[in-house]
Amino acid sequence: MNxxxxxxxxxxxxxxxxxxxxxxxxxxxxxxxxxxxxYIVNVPQAQTFTFxxxxxxxxxxxxxxxxxAVNVTPRAWAFVVSGRFANTADxxxxxxxxxxxxxxxxSPVQRGYFAAAFGDxxxxxxxxxxxxxxxxxxxxxxxxxxxxxxxxxxxxMIEDAFLSLALEVAPHPEATxxxxxxxxxxxxxTWIPYQLSEAAVVTITIYDVxxxxxxxxxxxxxxxxxxxGRSQAAYWNGRxxxxxxxxxxxxxxxxxxxxxxATRRVLILK
Numbered sequence: 001m002n003x004x005x006x007x008x009x010x011x012x013x014x015x016x017x018x019x020x021x022x023x024x025x026x027x028x029x030x031x032x033x034x035x036x037x038x039y040i041v042n043v044p045q046a047q048t049f050t051f052x053x054x055x056x057x058x059x060x061x062x063x064x065x066x067x068x069a070v071n072v073t074p075r076a077w078a079f080v081v082s083g084r085f086a087n088t089a090d091x092x093x094x095x096x097x098x099x100x101x102x103x104x105x106x107s108p109v110q111r112g113y114f115a116a117a118f119g120d121x122x123x124x125x126x127x128x129x130x131x132x133x134x135x136x137x138x139x140x141x142x143x144x145x146x147x148x149x150x151x152x153x154x155x156x157m158i159e160d161a162f163l164s165l166a167l168e169v170a171p172h173p174e175a176t177x178x179x180x181x182x183x184x185x186x187x188x189x190t191w192i193p194y195q196l197s198e199a200a201v202v203t204i205t206i207y208d209v210x211x212x213x214x215x216x217x218x219x220x221x222x223x224x225x226x227x228x229g230r231s232q233a234a235y236w237n238g239r240x241x242x243x244x245x246x247x248x249x250x251x252x253x254x255x256x257x258x259x260x261x262a263t264r265r266v267l268i269l270k
Contacts, residue, residue: 008080008161010040010117019105021080021117023162040078040119042161076125076158081105081135082115083165092137092145092169099132099150129155137169144226146170147195172224173197178255178262179228181236185267188238188245192217192253193228200258204234206266207252214240214251222257238268 010021019040081096094114097104103126105116118126127133131153137146146169157163179193192204202219217234227233236253240246248270254263 008040008042008078010042010078010080010119012039012119012121019078019117019119021082021107021115021162023080023082023115023164042078076127076161077120077123078161079118079127079158080115080162081133081165082107082113082162083167084114085109085112086166086168091140093139094167095136095138097134097136098127099134100128101126101131127153127158129153129158133163135165135167137167141231142229143232144228147173147226148228173226176200176257176260178253178264180264181253181266185269186238187248187268187270190236190238190266191230192234192236192255193232194234194255194257195226195228196222196224196257198224198258200260202234203256204236205254205256206236207254208246209250209252214246216241 008021008023010019012019081094085092090109090111092109093106094109094116095104095106096116096118098118103118105118107114107116120126132150133153134148134150136144136148139145146167151163151165153163173195174197175195176197177195179195181190181192183190194202194204196202200222202222204217204219205213206215206217208214215236217236219234238245246268248268251266251268252263253266254261
């Protein structure tokens with residue numbers, strides 16, 4: 001990377017169909033450059049490079065090493081979100097989502113370092129200045145282990161083709177909260193996210209506008225943590241305690257977690 005004055009190196013994994021990023025703040029030398037694979041190199045200014053070596057070929061005979069002149073211009077069709085953790089997090093995965101395009105890139109955390117890479121081999125833009133990108137840290141079960149953080153992409157980030165972060169995983173949320181269900185309005189199912197600052201027995205009760213109990217979701221004893229993704233949030237299939245589909249309209253859902261209680265509104269449309 002230093003020889004090319006590059007900010008980012010990305011390779012395309014033909015087996016998984018994913019991109020893998022490497023930035024200068026990595027803890028090692030990154031990955032080996034191999035024949036038969038595609039690579040993206042980002043440099044801040046347009047320039048010409050000469051590559052030399054043994055050319056890759058499908059034939060068994062060796063080929064003379066050619067030179068290739070490549071005009072490189074900054075583009076937004078490749079982007080890496082990378083960084084390190086201040087505390088141990090090697091069992092975690094970092095997930096990065098562009099809220100505008102809904103594209104997501106992930107990276108395992110290795111020796112405290114991660115590099116989630118976006119790319120498009122047709123050179124279509126995957127990110128632009130002003131985009132909001134949300135960074136989440138997940139454990140091996142796919143559960144959130146810290147509050148998601150959103151960053152705004154700047155023109156400088158586009159030029160460098162990467163965003164560098166220093167992360168630290170909080171042991172648990174600072175406050176217990178009931179969050180807005182999604183989707184909302186919904187039909188026929190929805191998820192109710194919440195977070196716990198300490199372990200508690202959790203119950204979510206759904207009421208109609210008259211205050212009658214429609215459905216009780218007894219979630220049992222839950223550890224402190226974030227319950228936001230579809231695999232962790234409370235799930236309601238739009239049915240009452242008799243397993244009958246409820247009518248369209250406004251309902252309310254209330255969480256009881258230890259001494260904490262909160263209520264939010266939900267809308268069913270059919």
